[in-house]
Amino acid sequence: MGTDIKPPPQAQTLRVRSGEVELAIKVYGAADQTDRQPLIVLVHGYPDSSQVWHKVVDPLSARYRVAAYDVRGAGDSSAPAHTAAYELDHLVADLAAVADAVSPEQPIHLVAHDWGSIQGWEAVSTARLRGRIASFTSISGPSLDHAGYWVMQRLRSGAPGELAKFANQLMHSWYIGAFHLPLAAPLAWKLGLDQLWPKLLERFEGIHTESSPSQTRDGQQGLNLYRANVARRLLAPRERRTSVPVQLVVPTRDRFVSLELLEGIEQWVERLWRRDVGAGHWLQLSHPELVVRYVSEFVDFTSGGEEPAGLHRAQVRGFGEAAARGRYAGKLAIVTGGGSGIGRETLLALAEQGAEVVAADIDLAAARRSAELAELLGATAHARKVDVGDAKAMEAFAAWVAAELGAPDLVVNNAGIGMAGSFLDTSTADWDKILHVNLWGVIHGSRLFGKQMVAAGKGGHIVNVASALAFTPTRMLAAYATTKAAVAMLSDCLRAELAGQGIQVISVCPGVIDTPITGSTRFVGVSEEEQKRRRDGARRLYQRRNLKPQAVAAAILKAIEQRKPEVLVGSEAHGARLLSRLSPALTRRLARMELSL
């Protein structure tokens, strides 16, 4: 997009005639490479030109032949005289002309963004290019016909929830209406929007680019895309089906296309993959490495290569209800201590909403059982035996995840043990034991998987299970509360560090939850018999409170959805937090109390 960016030296420029216009194509990738190498055609959207791909063409052209062209009216391509010449039929004819010029024999792999993607849908679902497209990666641009059906279905159902989705999409599409205003929109581009555009991108999308020399013209001419097509297609949509494998790459924070618009899309596509990315509309500018990886994986797979785990996870299977993907479909979640209590329930709640899950637990049988239950809920699930406090074991586990499943999207560092009793009774061995699991487990999990998530660049969530005792001192649980306070602080610091990477760090502070931890809590400084008596007492107390691990799991999922940094579970947790802030003195006073179990 920037003027200083020149096509790499090996780029070859072609001009191809299509109807009344001449299209400018840049072809990348060494000419001496064999023609059998897959050829990728990149189609840009509005108000861009082929320059919008500048961050991805280099890495892609290292492995493939790549062609990027300027759509009619944009960049170096010429513009037709009439609005009608922007109708989708002509745009598909342009793509066909490009495909014939750069890859006359072999089918092309299509990668398209925004309006380019709208054209792409038309190309894969109509006759003109049948057999000429091997795969289609669609970024942020639905088929107008699919959208038309989507609107009709919402309006016909009349259900308030469905109408709300329609209203939401309307709010995302305000600009389409504005683009139909005569004079105003073109005038805006002429009166300085072109200069303002990079600033707007930076301000609202966090993307740094420079003004393109053709920006005014791209902005103005491109309006015809909307004027020539939107109303016609939305009001009278036609059935558009395709047997071309389609990979949807969906930026979930897209300001211009709502996620709901993709509901039911599987009815039109025989083989569909969907990968959600926590990012804005211009993914090829904000996350170029990610786009390169997704495109490469899909091109390789559809050219007969293996299906990597991440891609496999992303395939949409079934129709309608069956394909009604949970929120976490296509996501990979790791849960430590996943064999029981809060870990198991969180794992199951994620599995229920479509995530692929890994239960890690020191008790392999328990982890296997959790995985089995997750499979009953329709998820793909794995079980691994891991001692979370053991650095080597965790490194091996993380390496296994990276190699077999790819970087996770969610990591729940939940494994923990209980320990009760006074500080002076807590031996060095006791401290080693509890720090090993409660603190080192969270350190290893956050560090190893955090690195993987940053490297993968797709964002995600790290959930660290602390406790309300993280901010509630008590003489009765010195070691336990100390480890949990450390987990909370670790999470606070890590949250700050990963904020720029799109990785959300959540600390979970449950109150009195009835889990198996009460049955195995070590009571320091007392006899075995007394320990058993106190365990029974604690268990009864926790049972009477009757707050279930399911409640924590539900709170964790809600915190993920609402992007909350911290989640308290149970009125006692909220009360303790309030008290610790309102009256630290009273909190210190209460810490002296000893409850007899």
Added chain:
Amino acid sequence: MSQDAGRNGGDGGNAGWDPAIADLDGFRRAQRLAYRCAETIAAQLRPGITEREAAALMQRWLAANGANDCFHQPFAWFGDRTAFRGFIGVRHLGGFNPAFYPGGRKLEKNMPYILDCAPTLQGYTADIGYSGCLGSNRILEKLMDDLLEYRQLILDLVRQRKHLSEISQAVDRLCARHGYEPRHKAYPFQVLAHRVEKLEADEGRHLSILNFGVRNIGKLVGDLARGRREGWSPLWSSGQPSDHPPTPGLWAVEPHLGFRGVGAKWEELLVVTAEDAFWLDEDVPQVRRWSSRGLLPLAQAA
């Protein structure tokens, strides 16, 4: 099948109970009738039928086949009500929740159901639970498979003369290990099991109030009073009142598991004698099912 329990004279423990072979045969006939009822009505279930209609079908079938009293009138639960989800799972009034009664829920394809009936035949009362599904349901299949472990665990621990509360807690722990909710906790008094007693055999129809048979509940109340004097409870739960060794007599044992929106149970009479215990009948639908799925020999070998 141990049918020789009658030999066991003993002093019958605190309940002074000495099962006669004739009596056990009577109870076995009642239990078979109850299971036949459940299987017959289950075969007639169609999408659209309500819980109330299914319960009424069972009630009519039992009456037509000689039952003249009951511990409770037939229950039927469909869909997520089998897992006691929603209002039905609220424990108040000691678990006497009106949502417990058969309601207007309609049966749909692949929906789990539970039929539960407790007829009295010639003075002998049975109480059974029967789970199934109209179509297929993977979660239900798994729950029904896993219910085998509970049948074995309970019998083993009773034979070891563990306290009933301990056994109930072991069931709770097994549920936790399996990842299931022990849904019998939503029953009145959170019972895993309850006693049944022999009634006078006669021909007349007997009164039920709020769907519970007055004569059987009267016996239970009598047991409660006697148990309070003698230090045992006819309501077997995880709580303190059940902190006593297995009391000789007949116990209707009903572990009820729930996972997400699916619940499953069986209910059978357990015969406890002064020294031993055994299930009244091995020829019951759940045992036949485990056997046909090859689960039984494996479990017995283990």
